[in-house]
Amino acid sequence: MKIALDLAAYADRMHERGWVIFEDAVAPSLVARLREDLEVAWEICRAHQERNGVATDADRTVHHLVGQRPSFLDYIDASAPLTPYLEHYFEGKCILNSFGGAINTRGHTSYAQRIHRDIRSFSGDMPLLLNTLVMLDEFTSENGATYLLSGSHKRAEKPDEPTFYERAEQAVGPAGSILMFNSNVWHAGGENRTDALRRSLTPMYCRPFIKQQFDYPRAVGYGRGAELSADTRQILGYNARVPATLDEWYQPPERRMYRSDQG
Numbered sequence: 553m554k555i556a557l558d559l560a561a562y563a564d565r566m567h568e569r570g571w572v573i574f575e576d577a578v579a580p581s582l583v584a585r586l587r588e589d590l591e592v593a594w595e596i597c598r599a600h601q602e603r604n605g606v607a608t609d610a611d612r613t614v615h616h617l618v619g620q621r622p623s624f625l626d627y628i629d630a631s632a633p634l635t636p637y638l639e640h641y642f643e644g645k646c647i648l649n650s651f652g653g654a655i656n657t658r659g660h661t662s663y664a665q666r667i668h669r670d671i672r673s674f675s676g677d678m679p680l681l682l683n684t685l686v687m688l689d690e691f692t693s694e695n696g697a698t699y700l701l702s703g704s705h706k707r708a709e710k711p712d713e714p715t716f717y718e719r720a721e722q723a724v725g726p727a728g729s730i731l732m733f734n735s736n737v738w739h740a741g742g743e744n745r746t747d748a749l750r751r752s753l754t755p756m757y758c759r760p761f762i763k764q765q766f767d768y769p770r771a772v773g774y775g776r777g778a779e780l781s782a783d784t785r786q787i788l789g790y791n792a793r794v795p796a797t798l799d800e801w802y803q804p805p806e807r808r809m810y811r812s813d814q815g
């Protein structure tokens with residue numbers, strides 16, 4: 553992964569607008585594998601959604617991809633160059649909060665196309681949650697590039713719909729670009745008015761003391777922690793786990809489930 557934006561410019565944009573795009577960040581070969589695996593993940597998730605009666609309002613959305621197919625874990629590995637940007641935003645370490653995706657198609661809508669933000673409690677200046685969206689196809693105004701209202705991370709109130717669509721900008725970029733935004737920013741997926749797919753991944757990150765939406769270390773396997781890179785182990789949450797037995801609790805600092813450097 554290559555990130556062309558320097559940290560000072562990133563910090564400035566995140567402060568003022570609340571979002572940035574890292575253009576062409578993900579290698580085309582990995583983008584191609586992620587696209588293929590997204591289709592497989594859709595079949596897997598769809599079967600669960602249908603079995604449990606929650607297959608509405610979903611327009612081919614998928615959830616908790618790490619562990620479903622190898623390329624999703626490879627993305628976490630490849631995204632080590634994001635760490636300085638993530639740590640700058642969080643003023644310290646962070647972990648993966650969720651890792652979903654979507655295959656947006658003409659004529660279908662999903663919950664992500666309503667004006668929303670992904671943190672239920674406005675957190676103001678306290679960085680708790682951060683969205684990313686990996687463009688697996690080129691994002692254009694025609695295929696539904698995400699709308700974001702710049703600066704809206706500084707206000708608690710939801711903008712009304714006319715104001716939002718009058719002022720919001722669309723995050724356009726070539727396939728392989730990463731949109732990153734403060735989770736307090738009001739945003740909405742756009743409508744795909746083309747016959748081509750608009751595919752995305754949406755890894756979200758949080759401070760390590762916040763509960764993950766899925767227990768990624770358990771899903772990947774506690775036993776596999778040692779074979780992962782230090783960055784991947786950190787991001788998946790291996791350093792911020794909850795002990796479930798006294799044996800897991802009573803451990804020397806280097807083997808604790810929740811490490812002292814996690815905030």
Ligand SMILES: O=C(O)CCC(=O)C(=O)O
Pocket residue numbers: 654664665670683685696697698699739740741742752754
């Ligand atoms: O699909 C999009 O463009 C927006 C995704 C979104 O709203 C989200 O990840 O919260």
